[in-house]
Amino acid sequence: MHVLLDAAERLQAVCIEQSSWQECLRRYDAPGTLFYLAPPYFAGACGRSWERYVHDMPTAADHEELLAAVLSLQGIVILSGYHSALYGSALAGWSVVEIAARDAHNNARTEVLWLSPRCAMAQRRLWP
Numbered sequence: 001m002h003v004l005l006d007a008a009e010r011l012q013a014v015c016i017e018q019s020s021w022q023e024c025l026r027r028y029d030a031p032g033t034l035f036y037l038a039p040p041y042f043a044g045a046c047g048r049s050w051e052r053y054v055h056d057m058p059t060a061a062d063h064e065e066l067l068a069a070v071l072s073l074q075g076i077v078i079l080s081g082y083h084s085a086l087y088g089s090a091l092a093g094w095s096v097v098e099i100a101a102r103d104a105h106n107n108a109r110t111e112v113l114w115l116s117p118r119c120a121m122a123q124r125r126l127w128p
Helices: 002-013 021-028 060-071 085-090 117-126
Strands: 034-037 076-082 095-102 108-115
Touching: 021 034, 021 060, 034 060, 060 085, 076 117, 095 117, 108 117
Parallel strands: 034 076
Antiparallel strands: 076 108, 095 108
């Protein structure tokens, strides 16, 4: 019961949205906002189609739209995914953190976190 109470206390200030990513970014963008974005994997990065997502982003144009929106945000951004030329090119100049992982078939993969320049600046202020 104690764990449940701790979780309830932690979630008191959390808002769960049921709206598009475009609407959430527009609604909450501000210099003090932290966005953690984990979009559906780009097929060009993972080598297969991820049709099992309810809200998929199957085309390069879908990912280009997301990347254009992310690059215009005032807030701090952490974006996760796999390496791809599209993301690497669009997010050039962002810090990259690579994490060893395994996919659903136990194949070794490298997950990537792209940290926006504002994220890197905030990180340096918090942990000099």
